[in-house]
Amino acid sequence: MIIKYMKISNYNFEIIIIDDGSPDGTLQVAEQLQKIFGTEKIVLRPRQKKLGLGTAYMHGLKEAVGNFVILMDADLSHHPKYIPQFIKKQQNENYDIVTGTRYAGNGGVSGWDFQRKLISCSANFLTQFLLRPNVSDLTGSFRLYKKPVLEKLIQNCTSKGYVFQMEMIVRARQNNFKIGEIPIAFIDRLYGESKLGASEILQFAKGLLYLFITT
Template identity: 30%
Template sequence: MVQKRNVVSILLPTWNEQETLPLVVWHIHEACTERLVDYELVIVEDNSDDGSLQVAQKLQGIYGSSRLVIVARKGRLGLFSALVDGLLKATGDYIVVLPANFTQHPKYIPHLVAQQEATQADIVASSRFGDDHNGVCGWSFGQRLQCCVKTVLADLLFSLRLSDPTSSYRLYKRQVFAQLVHALGDTRTADSACHLGLAFAVAAQSMHCTVAEVPVTAMQPVYSDKDDVALASVGRFAVHAIGLYLRQ
């Protein structure tokens, strides 16, 4: 009897990612086909003004509509609602959330899948930290400092069972992801990947989800944050984290 392989739905929210989108999609396809991961890619396009939707449509013509699904939205509606709409279109047994700006490499998707199969964890999180961390590549001092401060703050407030609570690059069991989305409701304060990563991590801990980790190397984004906005970024994260803490 042939064992049924689980399908992995990769949610890729996009806004003005026409340059990185072909590269990200190609690496997803290469990584998954090489490691025999049965996948579908759900691109949630937030009405970009740089032609990202047209690029996605061309890619759909290359990879096929059964492999690449497009959710074209009529405005920039935000990251959380993009994940909700992506989940509604996804058919997979597992959900992977992947940034579209190529700060996280798609090559780790098979590693997330393998770790889930080995541990049966509800969530498999990527980690730039931990005992066997791979860290970051090409980040400025300001970016490294931001990340460290946010991670320390999250640990102080929540004592999470994650070494990298601000990373949104994770694999979820489908039903767990749906439960987390329902628990978070309309998370308007989660306007960035790291904010949303923390919100999901806090909700997962309150639901007693089991978690495993995979070490990854994060990369410099195509459009990088400048160091002079580091303080503002940390401030916004602190407001978001304290808000989550008070709502517990």
């Protein structure tokens, strides 16, 4: 699907797939795709075990040859149809970062019940209120970065999990990078289990406090 949308819009691209030894056969699927589409378009960078989001991005970034990098989840909760919109937005205003937002315009989610929405909106409100980041969605991970900007941010960010996304965008603001937004529909995990429990909320609270004190 990525290839379909990139071909339509005629952009040069490569797809870098990072897999941290998931037991569901992600790597085997990726290898098959590589055989079909070629090693130029599909680059595989598997790792032995789970080592965290930040180092995964770092790992993929080393291989990237382009000037711009788009980060997205590979479970299709992020639709590739938005990629051309991200690129257009970047070109129009020369943004350093373009981030997908579920909280603005036509953005939204699919597959969330009232409780999940309530938790998400409360967390977002609290973050907006305390940090005033001028970005409507801080925990989303569908983003386009200028490559040097991403390199710089990754080095400065130490958080784990989705707090990492939050730290990236808050630090980007701190560094006066120019940030644009594209409303996206987030289709929650068609495959696999999406988790939001007490430990995720605690992790978020700690992350928020950390950013509140340090930025």
